[in-house]
Amino acid sequence: MSKPLLEVRGLTKFFPIKQGFFNRTYGYVRAVDGVHFQVSTGETLGIVGESGCGKSTTGRSIIRLIEPTAGEVLFEGKDLVKLPNEVMRRMRKDIQIIFQDPYASLNPRKTIRQILLEPLHVHQVGTKAERIQNIEEMIEIVGLKKEHLDRYPHDFSGGQRQRIGIARALIVKPKLIIADEAVSALDVSIQAQILNLLKDLKKKLNLTVIFISHDLSVIKHTCDRVAVMYLGKIVEIADKQELFRNPCHPYTKALLSALPVADPLVKRARIILKGDLPSPTNPPSGCSFHTRCEYAKDICKSIAPTLTEIYAGQLVSCHFVQEGNDHIALHEDTWRKEVKHEL
Amino acid sequence: GDSSTTTTSSASPTLSTTTASNSAPSGNKILKIGLKADPPNLDPYGSSALVDRMVQNSIFDKLFDLDKDGKIIPMLAESYEVDSAGKNYTIKLKSGVKFQDGTDFNAEVVKFNFERNKEDKSKRKNELKFVDKITVVDPSIVKIELSQPFSPFISVLTDRAGMMVSPEAVKKYGDDFLNHPVGTGPFIFVEHVNGDHVTLKRNDNYWNGKPKLDGVEFKVFTNGPAAIQNLKSGQLDLLDDLTVATKLIPSIKEDANLTVISNPGMGYQGIHLNTTKEPFTNKYLRAAVDRAIDRDTVIKVLMDGYASPANSPFAPGNLAYGDSDKVEKPDPAIIKDLLAKGGKPDGFSFKFQIGTSPSQEQFGAVVQNMLKPYNITVELEKIEFGQLLENGDKGNFQALQIGWSGRPDPDQSFYDFVVTKGPQNYSHSSIPEIDKLATEGRQELDDAKRKAIYDKAMTILHDEANYVYLYHVNNVFGLSKKISGFNYVPDGVFRTATIDKK
Amino acid sequence: MSFLIRRIALTIPILFLVSIMTFSLIHLIPGDPARVILGQEATPESYQTLRHELGLDQPIVIQYVNWLGKVLRGDLGMSITDHVPVIQLISQRLPATIELTIGTFIVAVLIAIPTGILAAARRKTWLDYTSTFTALGGMSVPNFWLGMMLIIFFSVKHNWLPSSGYTPITQNLAQNITAMILPCLATGLRESAVLMRMLRSSLLDVVNMDFVRTAKAKGLNEFRTIIGHVLRNALIPVVTTSGIMIAGLLGGLVITESIFSIPGFGRLIVESVFKRDYVTVQGAILISAALVVLVNLCVDLLYAAIDPRIRAGEG
Amino acid sequence: MSLLLEITNLKTSFRTVHGKITVVDGVHFSMLPGQTLGIVGESGSGKSVTSLSIMGLLPQTGYAEGEIRFNGQDLLSYSEKQMQNIRGNEISMIFQDPLTSLNPLHTIGRQIQESIRIHQKLKKVEAKQKVIALLKAVGMPRPEEIYHEYPYQLSGGMRQRVMIAMAMACEPKLIIADEPTTALDVTIQAQILDLMRELKEHSDTSILLITHDLGIVAEMCDQVIVMYAGQVVEETDVNTLFDNPKHPYTIGLMNSLPDINKDREYLAAIPGSVPFAHQMPRGCRYSTRCSQVMEQCLSEAPPLIAKANHKCRCWLFAEGGLGYEQTAPGSEGINQILSY
Amino acid sequence: MKEFKKFFRTGLGLIGALIIVSLLLAAIFAQQIAPIDPNAQDYNHILEKPSRDHFFGTDDLGRDIFSRVIRGAQISIKAAVISVGIAMLIGIPIGLLSGYYRGFWDEWIVMRSVDAMQAFPFLILALAIAAVLGTGFGNAMLAIGIGFAPSFVRITRGQVLALRSLEYIQAAKAIGVKDRNIIFGHILPNALSPIIIQSTLAMASGILAEASLSYLGLGVQPPAPSWGSMLNQAQGLLSAAPYAAYFPGAAIFLVVLGFNLLGDGLQQYLDPKVKE
Ligand SMILES: Nc1ncnc2c1ncn2[C@@H]1O[C@H](COP(=O)(O)OP(=O)(O)OP(=O)(O)O)[C@@H](O)[C@H]1O
Ligand SMILES: Nc1ncnc2c1ncn2[C@@H]1O[C@H](COP(=O)(O)OP(=O)(O)OP(=O)(O)O)[C@@H](O)[C@H]1O
Ligand SMILES: [Mg+2]
């Protein structure tokens, strides 16, 4: 494997909870708690997990929209966390982000032209004429027309806005794109358009993407490698095919089995997790999943497992998987036990 | 019905300054007097506000008093003698007078009061600064030696400097005496609710006969029309100053239940022209301003006639009053001539500092209007009273509006105002001749001679025109017809001892 | 409970800042208190004596520290013009203002609640428009003018109600009330307008909320929905507004008090400013700020009574 | 079996700034007792408005025309008072967002009790017992305590359970669930769907399940309606729908779903977006996005055509045209349709 | 055009705009509308009832009240614009910066000062400031401006807080836009609506405050015809000449109403929270 474009080491973000006398900090939301992963050039890494597990915080910490509490973010070998603000500001040309909400992510008071010109202007890319040419090309690449440039965001539908958001991110030719729930707010039919567009662009421009989503099917469709997060930690990270074929962490399994499948003929045994996602303010001791895990033993309550490679490229954070406990094999079958009923 | 009878004031214990011995007046003959401001200090020693005197005169008796013609008459004094040099006064006191706290009034008390009033912190110090030595001859005779002849001396004793306070009470309350004033007067202090009212009750043991009223309540009305409204509705029996709303006086006159008493007052209103600041360093320009203002019209417009035109500090009734106070109608020719002499034939402009009340604003506007025909442009500047005084002290003004409430003796409206570096000489004038005459005036004992001195001084001052005397405000009271026995005294202060109420 | 403690803790710096602001403001005001006290009869010596006596000849920081030290010991000092403890002045003047405030609030609530509900319920009808317009009108009337108009009509023309004067409740209830009607109307009408608009828009906000739809889906009738679900939720912003209103009134009744010659707290401050009685001004403003803070505290308590989330220290 | 709910030509309009807009235009469908009917469709297609029309809970600016027969009675002709007796009693509703759908100021107990006490006139004590039983039934831990708790103290999933308990309180004949799991996480969604399935098995309540997730429809429903731009475009039983969809929109919808079990390079996205209510095309409403669009579609709006138990609003369905059959899911042809 | 129509529909706002336009016209054409010199005193016609010569009667110096009321419009407009201008000039930058950067300054200096200033009764704050600065129109404006500034700090800051976490602001940051440009180029324009609404409403209060200060004798210098000082003069004459109080009061009422209506209209128009 070539040298990774991005390497995240021990990324941690605790949001202080301020209350009490004089706003004293009395606790922390452990939004991201020691996350490690790598992304190679040209690769798409998916981050999946339930609401509040720290996906966005991870994404935003990487480009320092949120200042991480600890950890390193090595981008082309440079630690972004340590860069002075002004240097970081210039670095932003290389890492761009696409946001979730197509309505909130465009400044309603600027025309599309202004929105697209701004990054070029900020980073002093090209001459005036080149910039114009640049945005006119880009707007067509994302499937809109030159005529659209002088309109305001409110003239566009959600899908079109998302295209504009993508164009804005791509216009400075970044090396890494972080797509934070880029399609979650869209209807299926529109979502498909955008997913196609992203795929197309990825091929054309050899993009490296961190794709954040809570929707496993979207992740599966889009990504090369997938990291599953639970309560601020990565519990499993693997190649897409491996992860979906052979999910090892009990949580990954549950997540996969909970997904409704658009086929009435597929009836399968579900793993229904008990209880709710614990609060990140006060995460469970030991393995943070133990409160909902049907295999949890005493060890899980006291000792937090570490992310360990069990197969080539498949890292899992579970005591039993690491010990080669056979519940995995056992379960592997259960969730695949799909019975096709013919009508 | 008689609505005023329903308000018997009961001092609420938490709020009042009442002591255990003082209780609310009983009975319902309570005289309700409206005051235009809250009396800040009822102790003669520390009092500087005019309105204090309205209340003090019912609590304290003075050594001397004024009668209804403004003549000095003895009060706690029986009589007095002064030697020919005008420096030694022997005062014989009434006997058998007791303070409201039961202690005796005698020569020791007088000595105590004089000495107290001469302390550094006393506001009376200036008035008594020539008092050198006080000797108790016997319990009813005191001898007072002055350091120099001072003809207004007895007149000074008709006011706060002559009020006798109880030494026992002073010892008892110390600095807080002002909230527990005890005198020999017809009414006893009950309570003072700041900003609202002062209540007094009858002194049953009053030496000059038991007062007819059960008590007196002074109500504070900073809003003149509101006070008048209360007078009309019977909430008040007596109102101290109707000139704050002269436009409303006719309606009081029309009211069958009310009378209006209007008499010439002792004070004057006018304008200080700063002789140390351009353009008023020039006496012709000062004179031009002085002559250009039509006093009659000012009185008609601003005071609805409840004032008399002024050209001197001496109001009608004052011993120095006379021709020096006569005013002439403005004569454009004379004024043009003065302007020419002053080197400003085409007029000039100046800033005129006035107070912030509506009536002061109107005053300024009228002056402005009257000077306009002569191309004298007046720019008005509203300044708060405290600042106005400070500006006066420091001479930070060109023209400044401040009047004087007046006192019985001519010297009390003259000396400090005109002598070089006099504390109230805001014009900052220095005229050796005037300094000399002013001193003569206060040392001369003979009335006729004094008048001549002041007449002479006024001719000089007319020429100099560093103060533009405009008018003497009348003392105008509103009075319910339910009240009898009211005697007007020219100092404008109520004497409640003689009043009765139906 | 912790939110209460936090609230109280928060007030300390506020009061501290208020005291510094008041102190510096009042000492920046030109016109020396000593000069004002002495009046026209001052002599330079008496002036210096008094300045010394009042401590005005000391550096301002020392003056502040001395003052603060006393305040911390519960002593607001002596009024320099009225020669009584400031605390006494304040306690003499506060009842009238508190009564005026309560009266105003009652007037405001009596008018605002029914009209606000009516306007919200009959939204976009002439009733709504009229009351909205009237409310905007009410908000636009300068209260000193309204006061004058009320006096002209009720006192001057018809002599139905007294135009001024204040009788403490303890003395004569009937007189107290008759004297309070006009002033309370004069300020209350404006405040009712503010409150009514607030209530209306708050009601409309709540009416559109999901849980109201849930309530209706349960089969509740209009009345039970409004009373049981809408009103209580809508009251939350209204309570805030009322808090702000009451806090503002406590010191802001200056003009009403002066028009109607009521010896109130607002007038005490204004008069003291004019008299340069800085000790009283400082004390009074500090107390007024403390009252504002107290009112806000009550508002928070009310909040907590209404909203369980706040009780639990969330949100 | 007699129909529980029968909706004929429902037309719901709003008075707006742009004049009257009709957002639900000619919706027909019917439900049998015990049936679970799913309504799917894109955002804005009129799913919620349809359900609110049934409940008579449209906002003041909206009004419904047509017929909504519930147990044979036309609800649209009911007075507000009569509707109040139906709501929460015979038809109840579960809303999308369990956070905002509960009154933050009332306890859970009080909120569930409310409908019981109105409709069944139970005493307080009895009502309380019933509420606790209900809470148990929806799988709430510590029901006695929860009874006294406030919504903010519960998680999203628990709140949705409360909503379900509330809907079940009076054993209604019909529960309308408008996107009951959209706001929830997948694992929680699985819990809630599981619960709903279980509850349905134990009662003969019908469920009108509104969703935009075809997966949920496949798992939960017997019969399915597909809505597009305020109209029903297809209605059939769930197996037929997934096996043999007829309307190009339904097909498009299925093809645009990324499928966890299949690997496809591109999704077959439907180009364009839903037209606005006030600028609907004259002919077929889907004609602007349809890959099969014909002359006829542009000029003439197709009716909802019924064949056996399959209804479809498409001219091709009427003709049974061949080219149409070729585009069934799985065929690769449609995958070539790029979105731009 | 559509925008205008939308605004037009909020009829009350339009009435407000109309009132303000008339006020502006009155201020501009004061000379033509009321040719009588507002300061000309005519001692032979003191306190006359409204008549053909003097539409609103005369005051206690025989000045034409109609002329004075019309000229008063100039002062009122100036009062509204200047005081609110000052408040905005002070309040908006502070609100923007402290809301954007948060932290110690924001929480402990700016917000606590705002709290402290708002714990002051407004009129008394303005009065104290006016007393410090001395009487006069300019100083009164400064006093009112300072008194209003906290509300602008609050509203601006609130907007910044709401906006700064919005994705388009985050996007601007992610692009690498400098803070200054984010604050003034992205946040400020989007924060403007509530600020504009607030400023119209503040103008209404500004007029009232000017009138109040003038009424308390701390406003304009005489003989400038401020409505507040006219009322102050008139108060002494309520029973003798009530009409002297009617007209300046009515003028204040109308203009303040105008601004309130406009503010309300703008709110309907600009604030998405106010639903149709
Ligand atoms: N600015 C913040 N201050 C405090 N807590 C925060 C902040 N931002 C996020 N959090 C908390 O951090 C945790 C992780 O949030 P994050 O937004 O990263 O989750 P997520 O995985 O993106 O969830 P979602 O799918 O809902 O977007 C959550 O518990 C959230 O409440
Ligand atoms: N009160 C209203 N006034 C005007 N139009 C409305 C109103 N409520 C809904 N609409 C419109 O009706 C259409 C259908 O809305 P509806 O809420 O039924 O959609 P939906 O299918 O439930 O969508 P979603 O999946 O987003 O919930 C939309 O275009 C919406 O804009
Ligand atoms: Mg997120």
Ligand SMILES: [Mg+2]
């Ligand atoms: Mg919906």
